[in-house]
Each structure stands twice: as structure tokens, then as C-alpha cells.
Amino acid sequence: METEQQLHVDLGNLMAFDPHHHFPSLPSSREDLVKECLDQGTKLVQAIADKLFNLPSTEDVDGPIVKLPPPTTRLPREKHLPKPKPPTKWELFAKARGIKKRKKDKIEYDEKTGTWKRHYGYDHANDDDNVPIIDAKMTDEPGEDPFAKRRSDKMKRVEKQEKNRVQNLKQAAKAGALPSHVQLAATALPITGTQAVAKKMTKHELGNVAGLAATATASGGKFDKKLPGEKPAKHKGKHRKFLPAVEGTGIGSQEKEQTDKVLNKLLSKNSHEILNVNKAINMYNVKKEKHRRNKPEKSSASSSKLKPKKKLQKKPLNKGSSKKGKTK
Amino acid sequence: MLKVKTPKKGKARRELNKRAPKLVETGKKTLILHGTKTSNVLNSVLTQIYHLKKGSAVKYSRKNADIRPFESGGETSLEFFSLKTDCSIFVFGCHSKKRPDNLVIGRTYDHHVYDLVEVGVENFKSMESFTYDRKLAPKVGSKPFIAFIGEGFENVEELKHLKEVLLDLLKEEVVENLNLAGIDRAIVCTAISSNRVLFTHCALRLRKSGTIVPRMEMVEVGPSMDLVVRRHRLPNESLRKEAMKTAKDHPKKKVKNVSQDSIDGKIGKVYIPNQKVGEMVLPNKSKGVKRERREGRRKNEGDDHASKRQKEDTE
Numbered sequence: 001m002e003t004e005q006q007l008h009v010d011l012g013n014l015m016a017f018d019p020h021h022h023f024p025s026l027p028s029s030r031e032d033l034v035k036e037c038l039d040q041g042t043k044l045v046q047a048i049a050d051k052l053f054n055l056p057s058t059e060d061v062d063g064p065i066v067k068l069p070p071p072t073t074r075l076p077r078e079k080h081l082p083k084p085k086p087p088t089k090w091e092l093f094a095k096a097r098g099i100k101k102r103k104k105d106k107i108e109y110d111e112k113t114g115t116w117k118r119h120y121g122y123d124h125a126n127d128d129d130n131v132p133i134i135d136a137k138m139t140d141e142p143g144e145d146p147f148a149k150r151r152s153d154k155m156k157r158v159e160k161q162e163k164n165r166v167q168n169l170k171q172a173a174k175a176g177a178l179p180s181h182v183q184l185a186a187t188a189l190p191i192t193g194t195q196a197v198a199k200k201m202t203k204h205e206l207g208n209v210a211g212l213a214a215t216a217t218a219s220g221g222k223f224d225k226k227l228p229g230e231k232p233a234k235h236k237g238k239h240r241k242f243l244p245a246v247e248g249t250g251i252g253s254q255e256k257e258q259t260d261k262v263l264n265k266l267l268s269k270n271s272h273e274i275l276n277v278n279k280a281i282n283m284y285n286v287k288k289e290k291h292r293r294n295k296p297e298k299s300s301a302s303s304s305k306l307k308p309k310k311k312l313q314k315k316p317l318n319k320g321s322s323k324k325g326k327t328k
Numbered sequence: 329m330l331k332v333k334t335p336k337k338g339k340a341r342r343e344l345n346k347r348a349p350k351l352v353e354t355g356k357k358t359l360i361l362h363g364t365k366t367s368n369v370l371n372s373v374l375t376q377i378y379h380l381k382k383g384s385a386v387k388y389s390r391k392n393a394d395i396r397p398f399e400s401g402g403e404t405s406l407e408f409f410s411l412k413t414d415c416s417i418f419v420f421g422c423h424s425k426k427r428p429d430n431l432v433i434g435r436t437y438d439h440h441v442y443d444l445v446e447v448g449v450e451n452f453k454s455m456e457s458f459t460y461d462r463k464l465a466p467k468v469g470s471k472p473f474i475a476f477i478g479e480g481f482e483n484v485e486e487l488k489h490l491k492e493v494l495l496d497l498l499k500e501e502v503v504e505n506l507n508l509a510g511i512d513r514a515i516v517c518t519a520i521s522s523n524r525v526l527f528t529h530c531a532l533r534l535r536k537s538g539t540i541v542p543r544m545e546m547v548e549v550g551p552s553m554d555l556v557v558r559r560h561r562l563p564n565e566s567l568r569k570e571a572m573k574t575a576k577d578h579p580k581k582k583v584k585n586v587s588q589d590s591i592d593g594k595i596g597k598v599y600i601p602n603q604k605v606g607e608m609v610l611p612n613k614s615k616g617v618k619r620e621r622r623e624g625r626r627k628n629e630g631d632d633h634a635s636k637r638q639k640e641d642t643e
């Protein structure tokens with residue numbers, strides 16, 4: 001009994017482990033060694049059998065069947081735990097609005113034929129697309145085929161649904177919960193449940209990484225051999241330069257020059273936007289109004305000399321009337 | 329727009345769903361591979377491991393030059409094969425002057441190498457070299473008893489690791505119900521020294537002992553070999569944590585057509601297809617019952633009269 005307590009028996013795996021056995025002296029010949037091992041093994045196997053045969057069993061045609069306990073030795077998984085599928089856009093919307101799924105009958109009454117038909121699929125009940133005559137409406141555009149319009153509308157709906165489906169699948173792929181039988185064509189890898197979506201590196205990213213790797217030497221990549229077609233590293237040493245902000249001659253004036261340059265460039269680029277036409281018209285109108293308001297005061301206070309002048313100005317405007325007068 | 333590829337046939341879909349990650353995993357498959365050079369011994373070791381694991385193993389017979397599990401970059405094609413065959417344990421044999429008869433046993437997690445143990449094979453005795461009563465020979469795919477003997481398996485880190493890997497390799501699928509009549513083999517691993525393990529495969533003979541528990545007797549059937557531990561690589565700690573995760577609650581299968589009633593108790597529904605009485609096949613299918621004949625006879629009654637009479641006359 002004492003020896004049995006020292007054994008670790010894992011009935012789920014039919015495994016026994018004797019952590020205390022120690023060979024006092026290794027047997028010289030191979031046969032003796034194997035024999036001793038087998039003797040020890042038999043003891044362990046007997047220990048497993050003791051527990052196994054004492055489990056409650058049910059008789060079957062092929063022999064007694066026992067229910068094994070789950071294994072106690074923990075072994076690593078083969079693949080990660082399945083990830084939960086993220087909700088689709090509709091599911092999110094339905095949840096926010098409190099929309100519940102309700103079950104529809106598989107068949108419904110078709111009023112046209114007076115029979116019961118499936119509510120979906122070929123030859124389904126109350127099919128809007130399968131009518132011989134469509135009543136004209138006031139809103140109908142002339143020259144438009146209402147049948148073709150219905151068909152194209154349906155096509156559009158189907159396409160939209162497909163688009164939504166792919167979008168939801170993409171979301172699921174991002175969460176790593178793509179159904180195992182679905183493969184998004186952008187990833188050409190063999191399909192399995194565990195394969196993460198491979199991210200393709202762009203040409204630019206590769207170039208950048210290569211540039212970084214090239215500078216990872218003591219000399220910063222200065223004395224390295226260049227490969228054919230290799231571009232020089234993009235960022236060498238300092239990334240930003242700041243000029244002194246204090247004004248002066250030489251380098252001191254460069255900061256101002258630089259800013260001026262930028263400002264000029266911006267101004268010249270957006271010069272057409274400087275003239276706000278609406279604002280200009282408003283201003284012009286306001287000015288005109290002011291001018292008009294000021295005029296009556298001026299006219300009352302003005303000398304008589306101005307009056308005939310005004311008449312002279314008006315004359316060409318009333319040319320027609322003057323002509324009329326002449327003919328009279 | 330992004331194209332979605334799905335299998336055309338239901339069988340392909342089912343096959344892919346088998347490969348999907350599961351809440352409760354069923355069993356690991358083993359991939360058996362060769363390196364560039366394999367000795368005679370190693371060839372037979374790999375074949376016999378394949379025989380031990382038959383049913384849940386895939387054996388590749390080609391040479392693989394670019395597989396070096398311990399080196400970085402040498403596991404790429406191994407991981408690809410693991411993905412392709414859906415195997416998560418691999419046994420890779422290669423022979424070199426530095427490491428003769430080398431066997432690398434490793435496991436993968438999510439088709440990436442999880443851990444590795446390298447052992448050398450010595451004193452190999454194949455299945456064919458053992459003579460025993462053929463009636464005792466273990467059946468393919470039966471669940472073996474596994475015995476680990478020796479304090480080395482607890483004290484020495486390499487052996488402890490080897491024990492876990494060997495257990496994962498040798499244990500068959502975890503089952504709930506076991507038929508006691510199907511017990512017919514045992515695998516005994518003994519730690520002889522700090523880096524050497526004696527591995528033997530035995531058949532079991534159940535002898536009567538007077539109690540319910542039969543007396544076990546072991547007959548060595550091979551293969552038998554010494555495994556000398558060389559290099560090993562334990563899993564990354566974070567990866568190990570990730571891989572050891574188990575599902576907390578097992579999903580219950582939905583029970584259909586069974587309901588509970590407070591008065592009647594358990595109620596089951598049984599569906600029977602429509603009885604089409606009109607189309608039912610009659611047990612008596614004699615020629616006289618057939619409709620055409622009867623009708624035909626009625627039609628031609630007048631014409632046939634003479635001939636029929638004649639017949640009657642002859643009779």
C-alpha cells in the first residue's frame with residue numbers, strides 16, 4: 001500500500017509514474033537491466049489496472065466498458081481556443097434598437113393562385129417580380145421599363161447585401177474569428193482555422209526596413225558594401241534642423257528668410273482665395289448705399305451750378321423720350 | 329471588392345471544419361520526417377514509431393535538407409508541413425557524424441514550434457527481432473498503458489521535459505469510455521541515468537488472479553531502444569501559459585425533441601414520415617395483379633376468345 005501511494009497514477013491517460021525508484025547499482029548485462037525495468041513496469045501497470053478494473057463498468061457485447069476520469073496531467077493545446085465571432089453591423093444595430101428576431105413560417109398563402117407556397121426561393125408566394133402587369137402611376141417616368149427597373153433594383157439589393165457580408169467577414173478576420181472554411185482571396189495561404197491573416201509588406205516598408213538594417217553597424221552603414229539596386233538610407237543622422245531664432249546677419253537672417261519663403265508660397269498659392277467675392281460685393285453695396293444717403297444732403301446744400309449738370313447727365317439716358325418729344 | 333473563397337463541396341467544408349480550433353481538442357496527429365541523411369537504424373526507428381502511432385500519424389519519406397529544428401530559420405518548412413498535414417507533434421530523424429542517430433521530437437502550437445527535445449537512439453531492437461506468441465500482438469490504435477520509472481524524470485530537467493513530450497506522443501486520443509477487453513499493450517520508459525532513458529514496448533497478458541483485477545504480465549514485443557537526451561528547448565513562458573489554457577465550461581449539446589412536463593415528466597417527440605398508402609409496394613407482385621394485363625384482357629376479350637378456347641381445349 002505504501003508504494004502505491006507514492007505512485008502518480010493518471011487514469012485518464014492510463015499513465016503511472018514512479019518518481020522514487022532508484023537503481024542501487026546498474027546491472028552489468030543488458031538482459032538483466034531490461035528484466036528489472038520490465039519488473040518495475042509490471043508493478044506500475046498493475047497499479048493502473050487496480051484502479052481501472054475497480055471503476056464501475058457497464059457490460060457490452062464487446063466487453064466491459066468503464067468511464068475514464070479526465071486526465072490529470074496537463075498538456076499543451078494544439079491550437080488556440082476558438083475566438084468569439086464579432087457581431088455584424090446589423091446585429092449591433094438590432095441590439096441598439098432592441099430589434100428581436102422572430103421566426104417566419106416557411107410557407108405562406110399566395111393570393112394570386114390561392115395556394116400555399118414557400119415565402120422564398122423559386123416560385124415563391126406573393127412574388128413582386130413575377131407579375132404580368134404593373135399599374136402605371138402618375139410618378140412614372142415615360143420611356144422607362146418598370147419591369148427592368150424592378151429587376152435592376154433587386155440586383156442592386158443583392159449586391160449591397162454581398163458587400164455587407166464581405167465587410168462583416170473582414171471584421172471577423174480582423175478579430176481572428178473567420179469561419180474555418182472561408183478564405184478571403186487577398187490571403188493566398190492554405191486555409192486552416194488557425195492561420196492568422198498574413199500582412200503583406202509594401203515595397204516602401206521593405207525599403208525602410210532594409211535602410212534601417214543597413215545602418216545597424218558600428219559605422220552607421222558608412223563602410224558597408226552596397227548591394228546592386230540598393231538605395232541610400234533615407235534618414236541619415238539628424239532628422240530635423242532648427243535655425244537660430246535670434247535675428248542678425250548671415251545665419252541669423254536665414255530663419256526669417258525661410259519663414260518668409262513659406263509665407264509667400266502659401267500666399268501666392270492661395271491668392272485667388274484672398275479675394276472673397278461675396279464680401280467684396282457686400283462692401284461695395286454698403287459703400288454705394290452710404291453714398292446715396294449722403295447725396296440728398298449734398299444736393300440740397302449744393303450750388304445751382306450742379307443742377308443743369310445733372311440734367312445734362314440724364315439727357316442721354318432719356319434719349320427715347322426726347323426723341324418722342326421731337327416727333328410730337 | 330474582396331473575393332471570398334469557400335469550398336465547393338460539403339466534404340471539403342467538413343474537412344476544413346475538422347481543422348478549426350476547438351474548445352475541447354480531440355487528439356494530436358504526428359508527423360514523421362527524415363533529414364538529409366538517415367542511418368539504417370533511424371529509418372527503422374521512424375517506421376516503427378509510425379507503426380505504433382498508426383491511424384494518427386503521417387510519414388514523409390523524402391529527404392528534407394532545410395529542416396533544422398533547433399536553428400533559427402530551419403523550422404520554416406517544418407511549420408509548413410505541420411500546417412499542411414494538420415499535425416502538432418513531429419518526429420524528425422537525421423544522422424550526422426557529430427550526432428549519430430539523432431531523433432528530434434517536438435510539438436507545435438498553432439503550427440509554430442512549441443518545444444523540442446533531441447535524443448540519440450542507441451541499442452535499438454526492432455519489432456521483428458522479438459519472438460513471441462502472435463496471438464498477443466497488440467492491435468492497431470489500442471490505448472496503451474504508459475509507465476515512467478525513475479527519479480530522473482522528476483529531478484533532471486531534460487528528462488522531465490522528455491517525459492512530457494513522450495507522454496504527449498504516446499498517449500492515444502483522450503477517451504471517455506474504455507473497453508477493458510481492448511487493453512493489450514504498455515509502454516515502459518525507465519530513466520537509467522541522468523540522460524539515458526530505456527524505452528520498451530510490451531504486450532499485456534491478462535491472467536486470472538481470483539479477484540476482479542487480473543494479474544498483468546508483460547511480454548516484450550519491441551521496439552526497444554535507449555534514448556540519450558542531447559539538446560532540448562523548453563517553450564517560451566508566455567507561450568506555455570497561452571497553450572495551457574483550457575475551456576472553462578464545456579458546451580452542452582442541445583437536446584432536441586425532449587421536453588419536461590410537470591405532470592407527465594420527460595416527454596419525447598418522435599417524427600414519422602408521411603405514410604403514402606397509394607404508393608405502397610404490395611407484397612404480392614404476381615403478374616395477374618398488374619393493371620395493364622387486366623385492362624388489356626378486358627379490351628381484347630372478343631378477339632382472343634377463339635385462341636383462349638383453343639388453349640382450354642388443349643388442356
